[in-house]
Amino acid sequence: MSSLEMNDSRSEPSFLSRFFEGRRVRRLIRHRSFMIGLWLCLFVTVIAVLAPVISPVDPNKMAIRSRFQPPSFEFLLGTDNLGRDLFSRVAWGARLSLAIGLGVVLLNAVFGVLLGALAGYFRRLDGILMRLSDALMAFPSVLLAIGIAAAMGASAMTAVISLAVVYIPRTARILRASVLQVNELEFVNAARAAGAGDFHILRRHILPNCMAPLVVQLSFVFAYAILSEAVLSFLGLGAAPTDPSWGIMISEGRSYIREAPWMTVIPGMAIAITVLGLNLLGDGLRDVLDPRVKMEH
Amino acid sequence: MLAYTLRRIAQAVPILLLVSLISFGIMQLVPGDPAAVLAGPNATPDELIKLRQTLGLDKSLLSQIMIFYGNLFQGDLGYSIILGEPVLKVVLERSPISISLALYSLVLTVILGLSIGVIAAMKHNRWIDQVAMTFALIGVSVPNFWLGLVMIVLFSVHLGWLPTGGYVPFFEDPVGWFLAATMPALSLAMMQIGLLARLTRSTMLEVLGQDYIRTARAKGASEPRVIIKHAMSNVLIPVVTVLGMILSVLLSGSVIVETIFAVPGIGALLGNAILGRDYPMIQGGLIFVAAVLLMLNIVVDVLYAWLDPRVRVQ
Amino acid sequence: MQKEPILRVEGLRTTFTGDEGTVVAVDDVSFDVNEGEIVGLIGESGSGKSVTALAIMGLLPKSTSQVTAERIMFDGRNLARASDREMRRLRGGSIGMIFQEPMSSLNPVLKIGDQLIEPIRIHERISYRAAFDRGVELLTKVGIPSPVQRMNDYPHQLSGGMRQRVMIAIALSCSPKLLLADEPTTALDVTIQAQLLDLLLEIQAETKMAIVLITHSMGVIAECADKVVVMYSGRIAEQGPVTDIFDRPGHPYTKGLMQCTPELTGNPRRLTTIPGALPSLSALPPGCRFAPRCGLAQPACEAGRPPMIGVGQNHASACIRADELVASAAQPEGAEV
Numbered sequence: 052m053s054s055l056e057m058n059d060s061r062s063e064p065s066f067l068s069r070f071f072e073g074r075r076v077r078r079l080i081r082h083r084s085f086m087i088g089l090w091l092c093l094f095v096t097v098i099a100v101l102a103p104v105i106s107p108v109d110p111n112k113m114a115i116r117s118r119f120q121p122p123s124f125e126f127l128l129g130t131d132n133l134g135r136d137l138f139s140r141v142a143w144g145a146r147l148s149l150a151i152g153l154g155v156v157l158l159n160a161v162f163g164v165l166l167g168a169l170a171g172y173f174r175r176l177d178g179i180l181m182r183l184s185d186a187l188m189a190f191p192s193v194l195l196a197i198g199i200a201a202a203m204g205a206s207a208m209t210a211v212i213s214l215a216v217v218y219i220p221r222t223a224r225i226l227r228a229s230v231l232q233v234n235e236l237e238f239v240n241a242a243r244a245a246g247a248g249d250f251h252i253l254r255r256h257i258l259p260n261c262m263a264p265l266v267v268q269l270s271f272v273f274a275y276a277i278l279s280e281a282v283l284s285f286l287g288l289g290a291a292p293t294d295p296s297w298g299i300m301i302s303e304g305r306s307y308i309r310e311a312p313w314m315t316v317i318p319g320m321a322i323a324i325t326v327l328g329l330n331l332l333g334d335g336l337r338d339v340l341d342p343r344v345k346m347e348h
Numbered sequence: 349m350l351a352y353t354l355r356r357i358a359q360a361v362p363i364l365l366l367v368s369l370i371s372f373g374i375m376q377l378v379p380g381d382p383a384a385v386l387a388g389p390n391a392t393p394d395e396l397i398k399l400r401q402t403l404g405l406d407k408s409l410l411s412q413i414m415i416f417y418g419n420l421f422q423g424d425l426g427y428s429i430i431l432g433e434p435v436l437k438v439v440l441e442r443s444p445i446s447i448s449l450a451l452y453s454l455v456l457t458v459i460l461g462l463s464i465g466v467i468a469a470m471k472h473n474r475w476i477d478q479v480a481m482t483f484a485l486i487g488v489s490v491p492n493f494w495l496g497l498v499m500i501v502l503f504s505v506h507l508g509w510l511p512t513g514g515y516v517p518f519f520e521d522p523v524g525w526f527l528a529a530t531m532p533a534l535s536l537a538m539m540q541i542g543l544l545a546r547l548t549r550s551t552m553l554e555v556l557g558q559d560y561i562r563t564a565r566a567k568g569a570s571e572p573r574v575i576i577k578h579a580m581s582n583v584l585i586p587v588v589t590v591l592g593m594i595l596s597v598l599l600s601g602s603v604i605v606e607t608i609f610a611v612p613g614i615g616a617l618l619g620n621a622i623l624g625r626d627y628p629m630i631q632g633g634l635i636f637v638a639a640v641l642l643m644l645n646i647v648v649d650v651l652y653a654w655l656d657p658r659v660r661v662q
Numbered sequence: 663m664q665k666e667p668i669l670r671v672e673g674l675r676t677t678f679t680g681d682e683g684t685v686v687a688v689d690d691v692s693f694d695v696n697e698g699e700i701v702g703l704i705g706e707s708g709s710g711k712s713v714t715a716l717a718i719m720g721l722l723p724k725s726t727s728q729v730t731a732e733r734i735m736f737d738g739r740n741l742a743r744a745s746d747r748e749m750r751r752l753r754g755g756s757i758g759m760i761f762q763e764p765m766s767s768l769n770p771v772l773k774i775g776d777q778l779i780e781p782i783r784i785h786e787r788i789s790y791r792a793a794f795d796r797g798v799e800l801l802t803k804v805g806i807p808s809p810v811q812r813m814n815d816y817p818h819q820l821s822g823g824m825r826q827r828v829m830i831a832i833a834l835s836c837s838p839k840l841l842l843a844d845e846p847t848t849a850l851d852v853t854i855q856a857q858l859l860d861l862l863l864e865i866q867a868e869t870k871m872a873i874v875l876i877t878h879s880m881g882v883i884a885e886c887a888d889k890v891v892v893m894y895s896g897r898i899a900e901q902g903p904v905t906d907i908f909d910r911p912g913h914p915y916t917k918g919l920m921q922c923t924p925e926l927t928g929n930p931r932r933l934t935t936i937p938g939a940l941p942s943l944s945a946l947p948p949g950c951r952f953a954p955r956c957g958l959a960q961p962a963c964e965a966g967r968p969p970m971i972g973v974g975q976n977h978a979s980a981c982i983r984a985d986e987l988v989a990s991a992a993q994p995e996g997a998e999v
Contacts, residue, residue, distance in 0.1 A: 186366035189638045189645075191600035194618070198634050201622040202377040274489070281491050282604055286622060301494055305608075312501050319494030327489035334485075472725065559766040565721055566761075567754035567781040567832065581771045657771055657816040 078339045085335020091328025099145035106139035110295040119311045129313045140295040141321050147296050148277050151210050155276035156269050158215035159222045167226025172253055184220035192217045193279050200288035210280050210289040218272045225268050229261035263340040270333035274326045281322050297322050352653055356646045367638045371631045372416050385625055386429060425632030430624045435632030439614060445515055446613030450598050452533040457540040457594060465548025472553060487542025493604040496535035513609030532609040536601045540594045547590060555582045588652045592645040599637055667694040668872045669840055673732035676717045685943040687713045689896045698870040702887030704877055708940050710896040711876045715842045719759055720749040737839060754781035758833030762845040764826035768817040775813030778832055785836045800831040805861060823854040844876045880920050892916050895940055895951040902977030910991040912979030915952050958983055
């Protein structure tokens with residue numbers, strides 16, 4: 052028993068300490084695009100968290116007298132057709148976007164790991180799970196999400212579920228590939244020879260070594276989820292129409308695009324900045340954690 | 349090669365069956381009675397019963413599936429409720445429009461994505477590389493429908509260079525088609541251009557570091573010859589593998605881009621079906637698009653095998 | 663009156679610039695290669711021998727490396743001042759090169775024939791048909807069976823030894839006056855190594871081209887070379903005729919090399935008889951670079967760079983105790999006889 056434990060500690064001390072070992076952190080800090088991405092993401096997160104504090108007015112408060120105000124000192128990002136303050140709406144929209152993105156990422160982490168590990172480790176399940184993921188991935192990604200959302204009815208929860216269904220097969224595939232790879236390594240055989248059970252091997256030896264590609268993938272899933280959520284809410288399949296969602300704001304702005312282009316331009320830039328930050332973050336993580344992985348979507 | 353192609357087609361059949369089952373299953377996600385949702389609050393009980401019969405909802409789930417597959421094998425994708433026409437017929441009518449748009453986007457993607465990536469790799473770490481990669485990164489970060497709207501404001505409203513949308517059949521008026529399709533194609537392609545430029549650059553950098561490139565230089569080959577003959581042939585292999593993915597995203601994007609630019613293709617058709625809760629149309633449309641995509645992916649796989657002698661010559 | 667050497671390298675210096683600053687990989691290297699001569703360039707991995715060859719060929723990436731030299735005279739031309747265009751005309755034409763890794767040195771997506779014919783078509787005005795025939799002839803010459811079929815094969819269909827034969831055929835395709843062979847046999851099986859060396863010697867005997875043979879095996883040197891250049895840590899430690907070097911080594915490093923390479927098949931990546939390892943290029947000792955590993959080192963060795971001391975005809979060593987070494991090597995041998 053003691054030999055087994057020694058083996059454990061050598062092959063895998065702990066997920067966190069391995070992940071944030073000094074060398075990697077130093078490389079990440081030196082990585083220019085990672086740091087730009089990190090600052091952008093922090094910026095958006097701070098705005099989302101502090102939305103109730105920094106919003107000058109209620110995001111849904113209509114003011115007929117100040118409709119269609121272009122950006123100015125009084126209305127930092129202007130107002131919309133109902134006189135609602137766009138700065139407040141964009142700030143609250145950040146909350147919604149990040150929340151939905153985070154939901155998709157969490158579901159991806161849980162089910163992607165579960166299904167990927169099952170398919171990669173228990174080869175009997177592999178055939179079925181991979182055919183199922185082939186089928187799900189045969190649909191154009193956003194189109195499948197649209198189909199599911201259209202059937203389930205519009206809501207933020209619908210957006211999370213439909214986008215999770217779209218991206219989980221992709222995440223599971225990446226995890227499966229890493230599990231297959233790690234499973235061949237010496238210390239896994241050693242653990243098996245020492246009599247460790249399947250779940251113990253998976254949990255203590257294999258999965259911790261599959262975290263790098265997973266983290267990289269999740270950062271990109273976050274970015275795609277935010278982009279796709281905007282598509283869903285633009286089509287009226289995401290959050291409720293009264294919620295301040297970036298996609299909905301763009302779709303509302305579309306009708307007034309000649310008179311009040313800022314109504315469209317500003318929420319779009321909010322999306323672009325968030326996604327840009329996440330992409331830069333993902334690029335940096337990929338360069339440092341997992342240089343072998345090319346682009347996966 | 350032929351055996352490989354046939355094997356790929358054979359592998360696609362079970363996937364297509366599963367795809368159909370998933371599309372069928374999506375209808376089951378509709379909360380409550382889909383017929384009631386479709387018919388609206390003012391429908392009479394008689395109308396509801398009739399609609400249920402049309403949709404086959406009066407039968408058990410199992411027999412619904414049987415009927416669904418039975419129809420599918422006869423090439424029947426269902427019946428659009430809004431348009432009152434067979435889904436397959438409508439979809440086939442609209443597909444040339446979407447195909448021409450997708451092809452235009454694909455051409456833009458391949459030409460721009462490849463050349464930006466190659467130039468960036470050749471000028472590695474110089475300012476051209478930085479500019480190209482910033483552009484590519486912005487490309488993959490900007491929502492395509494927003495880009496479309498911004499382009500409309502810029503090129504149609506302010507500059508008046510291009511029409512705000514619509515569709516002109518290519519064979520009637522090629523110039524008109526070109527003018528009308530440029531903005532939709534570009535907004536569809538933008539993200540793919542960014543992806544392809546990034547992939548091409550990183551692959552090209554990897555290839556340029558290979559020993560066989562040094563061999564080519566040791567033969568006295570000129571730089572253009574090294575890039576075009578020796579490097580590109582190796583770069584194209586991984587690039588071809590992402591073509592399937594690129595096509596998939598292009599088709600995905602067409603729903604929203606066609607809606608914005610009023611292009612009457614499959615994308616807009618599906619967009620309207622979603623708004624009108626035309627479930628058979630959504631279902632059939634999804635199956636159709638997935639089937640087309642599966643087919644294209646087989647073409648891509650065969651192309652890949654043909655390009656890479658290590659796969660081609662066994 | 664001796665003829666001009668075909669290659670005369672004088673004061674070659676190569677530096678690499680990377681994230682960690684600039685390192686000098688080759689420092690003040692000078693040597694001659696006469697027509698029809700085989701010069702062995704020997705040293706451990708990282709001693710700068712491959713970089714020397716690549717610098718002569720102008721094949722180092724310009725973005726990260728800088729090559730300077732007083733002169734690199736080849737066949738009456740100064741390569742140190744040659745334009746890109748002139749260099750391209752020489753590469754694959756008058757100067758051929760073979761690399762260490764046959765598995766990765768051929769382009770995987772092009773046919774053997776296309777790759778073999780390419781330099782011929784680049785350097786000579788010749789029809790495809792004639793070039794193809796020459797290609798078949800070359801494959802026959804390097805001992806590849808059924809050469810016509812092989813022309814249509816892809817690299818992955820050939821074994822490592824066969825691929826290296828193809829690489830030799832490519833390097834020979836335009837009848838070069840000088841062949842730079844960068845560890846041509848290192849990556850191959852022992853039996854195939856011997857076959858390929860024999861092939862090179864056979865071809866050399868026939869064509870009388872000059873060869874710079876880069877290796878880390880004294881056995882290979884003993885078998886093939888007329889002259890030896892021993893490199894250590896980017897500098898020349900010793901050079902001279904092969905018999906002189908073997909009989910009377912004038913540098914402790916050369917002595918060490920010979921002690922750990924008793925036979926042709928020896929393939930030591932690590933020199934077990936010499937303690938320690940090559941110094942890092944970014945932290946070089948101030949004086950003689952071998953001093954930290956040298957059993958004969960004196961305080962004077964660390965004072966400054968040791969000069970090349972002549973210890974025989976065309977035989978020189980960069981060791982301040984070279985005369986002692988040569989003398990001591992001569993004595994016991996003489997006593998034994």
